[in-house]
Amino acid sequence: MTDIPNTLGVPATADQVVEVADIDQLRGVLRSAPDALVLGGGSNVVLGRHLQQTVVLMCNRGISVAADGEMVEVTAAAGEGWHRLVRHCLDCGYFGLENLALIPGSVGAAPLQNIGAYGVELAQRLVRLRALRVCDGSVRAFDASECGFGYRDSWFKSAGAGQYVILDVTLRLSTQPQLVLDYPDILAELSRMGVKRIRPQDVARAVIRVRRRKLPDPAKVGNVGSFFKNPVVSRDVAQHVQSLGEGLSAHAAEPAGMVKLSAAQLIDQAAGKLETHGGAAVWPRQPLVLINQGNATGSDFVALAEKIQAKVMARFGVPLVLEPRTHGL
Ligand SMILES: Cc1cc2nc3c(=O)[nH]c(=O)nc-3n(C[C@H](O)[C@H](O)[C@H](O)COP(=O)(O)OP(=O)(O)OC[C@H]3O[C@@H](n4cnc5c(N)ncnc54)[C@H](O)[C@@H]3O)c2cc1C
Incomplete structure (x- = not known):
């Protein structure tokens, strides 16, 4: 049994964990273990305690x-x-x-x-x-x-x-800058940084600073970033949901005519920031992020997510969909 690296920091093992560096090696592993789970950094998965299968870690470079x-x-x-x-x-x-x-x-x-x-x-x-x-x-x-x-x-x-x-x-x-500066957070950060002539490198620096402030560092606090997707609903549904909450935002989304609601706001108003299950908890600075308080298992995260989904459904009638994939749960 070998540990599977994952940024949630939950205990997870597999029958075998193989690092694969090229296509021939990958073919060989998959021939003997066609049901193998392929992972990269383990930053978007919720894993059960033991996966009765081979896990392939992609390590090809170039x-x-x-x-x-x-x-x-x-x-x-x-x-x-x-x-x-x-x-x-x-x-x-x-x-x-x-x-x-x-x-x-x-x-x-x-x-x-x-x-x-x-x-x-x-x-x-x-x-x-x-x-x-x-x-x-x-x-x-x-x-x-x-x-x-x-x-x-x-x-x-x-x-x-x-x-x-x-x-x-x-x-x-x-090779020519194609700046995308739609987000007020990034513009505000660039202004805080005192940038006058914005280059792509400045945008990256601003993004990094904002992310470091807003999201827990997985090396210190286990997480997978956003645990839920923002719900995409029709305009009519969005209006109804907005009438049930306070100051809920809604932004135009694809396909045309649809609207994206903020899952963070829905969670905040339906479940609050104090929800926990076992060692899994809501990150108080951003309710879309669930964190490992130190001893959480994959099942704790799934149970906490289900609790939050039920509360959002009961209050707003909107299903929240998980963003990470679950394996072995
Ligand atoms: C702090 C933090 C912030 C994040 N912010 C963002 C963000 O802003 N935007 C965003 O979109 N995501 C974000 N994420 C989620 C995550 O980083 C991304 O989804 C990332 O692409 C996952 O990469 P990974 O290699 O860790 O995937 P893994 O977790 O290893 O795998 C994820 C899924 O992909 C499959 N998979 C992995 N590699 C392959 C492959 N080569 N071929 C086929 N299937 C494969 C796996 O089987 C698994 O189901 C964040 C995560 C964290 C921890």
């Missing part, structure tokens, strides 16, 4: 670049760290990822939930990815349009879950 005029296509292996890739691109003068700085985890997991932050989603930068089909070891390229991207979602996380292992990801970035 970043390559193909120039195309002002644009570049950057291909990064699944086992690269996401934030390392963001820093590497900024250092090289390839812009477009700065709003996604400091998101934990691996490049290979980034398409799973179409990672996003501060007005940018991976889907806006991804050109294609390559993935290995678990059942026969063949490799297939998926264009962005074939990935079924949605808000914190993709085909790989939903209908296609477990069918493919993502091997590498190709992103289209620009």
Whole structure:
């Protein structure tokens, strides 16, 4: 039995944990363990105490670049760290990822939930990815349009879950700054930093400062970032929900005509900031984040999440959907 690394910091073991550095090794492991669970950094999973299966940790490395005029296509292996890739691109003068700085985890997991932050989603930068089909070891390229991207979602996380292992990801970035400054928090931070002429590097620094202030550092306090997705509902439902609470915000969302509610506000007003179950608790500074108080298990997190979901449903009639995936629970 071997421990499975995970940023929630819950005790979790598997029959076997294998670090995979290349495609041949991956094929070999999957041939003998086709039901293996593939992980990167374990920063978006809630794990049971023991997984009766093999866990594969993607450790393949490599970043390559193909120039195309002002644009570049950057291909990064699944086992690269996401934030390392963001820093590497900024250092090289390839812009477009700065709003996604400091998101934990691996490049290979980034398409799973179409990672996003501060007005940018991976889907806006991804050109294609390559993935290995678990059942026969063949490799297939998926264009962005074939990935079924949605808000914190993709085909790989939903209908296609477990069918493919993502091997590498190709992103289209620009050598010219493409600043996305829609978020007041980031603008306020840039102003606090005294930045006059904003460069992508400044945006990344501002994002990092805001994230460090708002989110618990998983190295110190176990968490997976947002535990719930923001609910996307029709305008009519949003109006009804807003009439049940105080000052609830609603922002236009995809598809057209839909509205995104703030899960944090719903939790705050329906459940408060003091909910706990076993060692799992709500992070008082941001109720969307659940934290490990020191001795939590994966089951504690699931039970706490269910408690919160029930309270939000009872007060607002809105189902809250988990953002991390659960395994072995
Ligand atoms: C403090 C904190 C802040 C966060 N902030 C954000 C944020 O702002 N935005 C955001 O979108 N997310 C955020 N997250 C969530 C998380 O960082 C991302 O979802 C990240 O992409 C997960 O990467 P990982 O390598 O840790 O994935 P893991 O947790 O290892 O895996 C997640 C899922 O993907 C699958 N998977 C992993 N690698 C592969 C692969 N190569 N092929 C196929 N399937 C695979 C796994 O089976 C699992 O189901 C945050 C997490 C933390 C702890």
